[in-house]
Amino acid sequence: MSQVPLSHILIVSTALFFIGMYGLFTRRNMITMLISVELILNSVNINFIAFNKYLYPDRLDGVFFTLFIIAIAAAEAAVAIAIFINLYRNFHSIDVEAADELKF
Amino acid sequence: MPNYAYIALIPLLPLAGFVVLGLFGRRYLQRFSGVIGTAVVFVSTGLALWAAYQYFFGTGSTSLALRSHPFIMLKANWLPFSPHLSIDLSAIIDPISVMMIAVVSLVSLMVHIFSLGYMKGEERFATYYAFLGLFAFSMLGLVLSGNLFETYIFWELVGCSSFLLIGYYYDRPTAVAAAKKAFIVTRFADLGFLIGILILSFQAETLDIRTLVQRLTEPGLQLTSITGASFLGISAVSWGLSLVFIGGAGKSAMFPLHIWLPDAMEGPTPVSALIHAATMVVAGVYLVARLFVLYGADPGVLHIVLYVGAISALLAAVIACTQTDIKRVLAYSTMSQIGYMMFALGSLGYTASMFHLFTHAFFKALLFLCAGVIIHQVHSNEMQRMGGLRKTMPLTHACFLVACLAISGIPPFSGFFSKEEILLAAYRANKLVYFIGLFTSGLTAFYMFRLYFSIFWNKPPEGHPHKILLVESIPLVILALGATFAGFIPFSRLMNPDGAPEVGSVFSSMAIAPVALALLGIGIAAYLYRKESDRPAKLASAARGFYTFAYHKFYIDEVYLFVTKKIIFNLIGRPAAWIDRNIVDGLMNLIATVTARISAGIKGFQSGKVQDYVLYFFAGIAGLAVLFIYIYT
Numbered sequence: 001m002s003q004v005p006l007s008h009i010l011i012v013s014t015a016l017f018f019i020g021m022y023g024l025f026t027r028r029n030m031i032t033m034l035i036s037v038e039l040i041l042n043s044v045n046i047n048f049i050a051f052n053k054y055l056y057p058d059r060l061d062g063v064f065f066t067l068f069i070i071a072i073a074a075a076e077a078a079v080a081i082a083i084f085i086n087l088y089r090n091f092h093s094i095d096v097e098a099a100d101e102l103k104f
Numbered sequence: 105m106p107n108y109a110y111i112a113l114i115p116l117l118p119l120a121g122f123v124v125l126g127l128f129g130r131r132y133l134q135r136f137s138g139v140i141g142t143a144v145v146f147v148s149t150g151l152a153l154w155a156a157y158q159y160f161f162g163t164g165s166t167s168l169a170l171r172s173h174p175f176i177m178l179k180a181n182w183l184p185f186s187p188h189l190s191i192d193l194s195a196i197i198d199p200i201s202v203m204m205i206a207v208v209s210l211v212s213l214m215v216h217i218f219s220l221g222y223m224k225g226e227e228r229f230a231t232y233y234a235f236l237g238l239f240a241f242s243m244l245g246l247v248l249s250g251n252l253f254e255t256y257i258f259w260e261l262v263g264c265s266s267f268l269l270i271g272y273y274y275d276r277p278t279a280v281a282a283a284k285k286a287f288i289v290t291r292f293a294d295l296g297f298l299i300g301i302l303i304l305s306f307q308a309e310t311l312d313i314r315t316l317v318q319r320l321t322e323p324g325l326q327l328t329s330i331t332g333a334s335f336l337g338i339s340a341v342s343w344g345l346s347l348v349f350i351g352g353a354g355k356s357a358m359f360p361l362h363i364w365l366p367d368a369m370e371g372p373t374p375v376s377a378l379i380h381a382a383t384m385v386v387a388g389v390y391l392v393a394r395l396f397v398l399y400g401a402d403p404g405v406l407h408i409v410l411y412v413g414a415i416s417a418l419l420a421a422v423i424a425c426t427q428t429d430i431k432r433v434l435a436y437s438t439m440s441q442i443g444y445m446m447f448a449l450g451s452l453g454y455t456a457s458m459f460h461l462f463t464h465a466f467f468k469a470l471l472f473l474c475a476g477v478i479i480h481q482v483h484s485n486e487m488q489r490m491g492g493l494r495k496t497m498p499l500t501h502a503c504f505l506v507a508c509l510a511i512s513g514i515p516p517f518s519g520f521f522s523k524e525e526i527l528l529a530a531y532r533a534n535k536l537v538y539f540i541g542l543f544t545s546g547l548t549a550f551y552m553f554r555l556y557f558s559i560f561w562n563k564p565p566e567g568h569p570h571k572i573l574l575v576e577s578i579p580l581v582i583l584a585l586g587a588t589f590a591g592f593i594p595f596s597r598l599m600n601p602d603g604a605p606e607v608g609s610v611f612s613s614m615a616i617a618p619v620a621l622a623l624l625g626i627g628i629a630a631y632l633y634r635k636e637s638d639r640p641a642k643l644a645s646a647a648r649g650f651y652t653f654a655y656h657k658f659y660i661d662e663v664y665l666f667v668t669k670k671i672i673f674n675l676i677g678r679p680a681a682w683i684d685r686n687i688v689d690g691l692m693n694l695i696a697t698v699t700a701r702i703s704a705g706i707k708g709f710q711s712g713k714v715q716d717y718v719l720y721f722f723a724g725i726a727g728l729a730v731l732f733i734y735i736y737t
Contacts (some may be wrong), residue, residue, distance in 0.1 A: 024715070096713065104710045
């Protein structure tokens, strides 16, 4: 079984990154935006794993980074959802356009 | 040498009185404030008189030769800047300072007692006594200070308390204006004093008066022609002395800085007696006397002192003849008498000047206190509203007459002796000034008796006798005794600039001319004002031009107004205001406007929309990425 070339994996992760970015810019729903952020993080995870596997197969640095990112992403999701709940209580909506009072 | 350490208490007790009355007087001590203030000054006066007795007459009193060297007491190092420059606080003991503390505290005590009756029922009674205490402290400190910088501090303090007391009736616009005028004019002159102090102390490298005088009069030092330090062809020391004299002239109301003194009469009358007649206004004379050895060694500056004094004496006497406000007449007479003291110093008559200062304090304070009693009786300052008061106010009449005789120089009252010595000194020094002084003494007698006859004769007596309060009559009697007998004190044996006993020749033929002139002046005044008549009016219209000129005080006030309002305000004030408003303020406004504009332009970035921030964030990342790629490839 021949190995998948590195460039394919990088194309997937780049596609994932820009899909996430697109979602972050276009979606108004905060939960979808959170999902988009997760996509961006996962694209980074894929990069770490891929570079670890293809460039330094005898080391585990990339894997550990990925593990940390997953843990932080989980914590971030918890904090973000807590913020969404509070926003919903104040604005009765989870639309980001509704929460634009913190400005000049 | 006897111990004079207690002398520090003399100024400090009134200061304590000021602090207590100033802090608690109005709320807690309203009724007792007068008694407290008076008691404190009474103790001070007792100490001062004891010090004077001990110094001049007491056992172990120093001989005249020793006395001419002042000694320094209670030296305290206050501001040490460097080993060569430090400002010390000290008390100087020499004949004039001891004489002055006795005079100042005594007159101060008389005024404190008199005010118990005169100011009774005033709303700010406690404040009044607090201010009097402050004044007594500053004036006593001024005469005792043995350091030029210390002198300057107290000099400003007396100016400040004078300002507070002139403006005591702060609801009267005239009083407020007078207080401001007095403060500004004297402050202006004090600038000269300060610069003078700096020049002198720079030359002598010390601020201590005794050391300064010693260093600047060392035989090897050519005082008036120091080649190294001169400006405009005049030596630095001469400049310093002239500038110090400007300060003294401002405080002592010498021409042309006299304009504040007549207006200062807006203050309560006892204040005029204390500050603007007997004590503060002679501070300038005292200052020149304090540095007399320096002035005596500099003939040029001495000439300035001589002529300024003579012009002031004559000018003020002429103006006094035309004024109708009783206090203003007395104010001009004060100015004239201080002019006498100044030109006495200018003609090297140190003892004569101090003697006149001493006797003048008594009779001028007495005149003002009498004027206070009269003003309370008549409820007016104008001479026309008075007349025929000799029956209704016998005690005031007697005291006023004594004071008038004393100031006119009629023997054996005190003014006679001191004025003789001054004229003698002037005769020796400068004939022109001697004749000015002689003429002025005739004028003095004329205007004082014009006042006397207008107040006490002129109209037929009417009304019941005015009851004078005991606290008002005691000071009058004491001062009248002083005005009568102070002349018999052998002054020339008590103080002297160089320690050599001066040859007194009081009862010589020199005395004939001034006394005859004074009697002539009294005679003319009696002829014009003893009975109500149209003679004064006729005389005034005969010399109409000159009379109006003198009545308007030679338009000196108007000249000042012209110079300040028209010239200084227009040529300096307005351009300065324009620069301040348009350039200084404009620069600040420009900075503020630019900042406001920029922030208004960029504040849209903070939109409150999360996705905008995400956009900036990624744009920033992209920008940095491009930058790094550009740099590293």
